[in-house]
Amino acid sequence: MITVEEAFIAVEANSARLPSETIGLSSAVGRVLAEEVRADVDSPPHHKSVMDGFAIRAADIAAGVKDFRVLETIVAGGLPTVEVTEGTTSRIMTGAPMPEGADAVVMIEMSNLGYSDSTPPTVTLSVEGKFTAGKHRMARAGNFANGDLIFAVNHRIRPVDVGLLAEVGASEIDVWSQPTIAVLPTGDELVDCRLLPGASQIRNSNGPMIRAIANQWTQQVTDLGIGVDQKSDLESKINASLKHDVLILTGGVSAGTRDLVPEVLASQGVKTIFHKVKVKPGKPIFFGVAQRGEGGRCYVFGLPGNPVSSLVGMHLFVATAIRKMTGVAQTALRPVRWSSVLSSDHQTRGNRPTYWPGRRCDNSDPRLVQPLPWNGSSDLLSLREAEGLIHFPVRESAYRAGDTVDFLPF
Numbered sequence: 001m002i003t004v005e006e007a008f009i010a011v012e013a014n015s016a017r018l019p020s021e022t023i024g025l026s027s028a029v030g031r032v033l034a035e036e037v038r039a040d041v042d043s044p045p046h047h048k049s050v051m052d053g054f055a056i057r058a059a060d061i062a063a064g065v066k067d068f069r070v071l072e073t074i075v076a077g078g079l080p081t082v083e084v085t086e087g088t089t090s091r092i093m094t095g096a097p098m099p100e101g102a103d104a105v106v107m108i109e110m111s112n113l114g115y116s117d118s119t120p121p122t123v124t125l126s127v128e129g130k131f132t133a134g135k136h137r138m139a140r141a142g143n144f145a146n147g148d149l150i151f152a153v154n155h156r157i158r159p160v161d162v163g164l165l166a167e168v169g170a171s172e173i174d175v176w177s178q179p180t181i182a183v184l185p186t187g188d189e190l191v192d193c194r195l196l197p198g199a200s201q202i203r204n205s206n207g208p209m210i211r212a213i214a215n216q217w218t219q220q221v222t223d224l225g226i227g228v229d230q231k232s233d234l235e236s237k238i239n240a241s242l243k244h245d246v247l248i249l250t251g252g253v254s255a256g257t258r259d260l261v262p263e264v265l266a267s268q269g270v271k272t273i274f275h276k277v278k279v280k281p282g283k284p285i286f287f288g289v290a291q292r293g294e295g296g297r298c299y300v301f302g303l304p305g306n307p308v309s310s311l312v313g314m315h316l317f318v319a320t321a322i323r324k325m326t327g328v329a330q331t332a333l334r335p336v337r338w339s340s341v342l343s344s345d346h347q348t349r350g351n352r353p354t355y356w357p358g359r360r361c362d363n364s365d366p367r368l369v370q371p372l373p374w375n376g377s378s379d380l381l382s383l384r385e386a387e388g389l390i391h392f393p394v395r396e397s398a399y400r401a402g403d404t405v406d407f408l409p410f
């Protein structure tokens, strides 16, 4: 049985980035850039005022000039027509281009209050405090210049990035393709969650949960219904779904007499990369790869049927494969880990590292994490409170409040 570390290495080594595609900016969030994005304009495009006020020569203020002849009014979107010279000014609005000759702006609040465009065009400016050239003026290209690198390849686009992309005209961008993911829970005892389970039946909770997680990664998630624990049914369903980039099965991967998934996968040409990882919960997890005719591959994960086992498999290994496929940088492939401090004692048993539902419990100390009461791999109720998984490596002694542990946020 391989370790979690070995399983991560195997997932990273056996999955590959998908080709790129061009998409519109409105669907860019969460996607990873397959091209660098450079500015095609200067920002700002001209020297501009960052205040509503009066564009002047700072030298006039330094020389003690107070009364200015007003030449014109320049609005954002307009263009100045006359040069500002000694003793003159142009009224200017925030964002408007600075006129020739002017090198600073006096705020409207420092002008005589009676001023308006309709009164004789003079204004008295009473400047307080330090005032030098460049005051309230932003230089052309002060933010960035035409040709500057805005985003490097492999940057994952967040909602806040969309404004900057729009500013540089990146209305269409090349990103790494998202995988198509098919989800097939298996088990004779499973019924659709819309139904009331009969004797010895349970609802298929994994399927909806796994599809919901997968929906965070891709818009292309296919629900394959429920597979029964029979070779013929599994063969036909698996065969039909290897056309997807990723196939996620749950159930039927451990040692029971009806656990047929690994052998059916092998019969359908899926090469086993690993089966069983030293981890709790989720030990029987399977990972394999099927080569497709046209050169593509289908990555197949067989997750153990218990919902929290499936969740751990998704969070650790499936997510890592998806990140690799979607172009995430090598250093960011694995789940995020926060070095944290246990808020209470904790006893783990057995010889496998455990991923235990937990939450942060003290806003004044975000490093403090609390292991939640949890009945094991079938217990989804505890997860209601959970914000992530606490990693407890195997060790001889019990864990004590104050011990350092890693917390993997969902």
Ligand code: AMP
Pocket: 185, 186, 187, 189, 190, 202, 203, 204, 205, 206, 207, 250, 251, 252, 253, 254, 256, 259, 303, 304, 305, 306, 307
């Ligand atoms: P298995 O991995 O098939 O041995 O299943 C392990 C446990 O998980 C059994 O108690 C199953 O009833 C349960 N289980 C399997 N599949 C699901 C599912 N889709 N939703 C909820 N529980 C499941």
Ligand code: MG
Pocket: 186, 187, 188, 251, 252, 258, 305
């Ligand atoms: Mg089963």
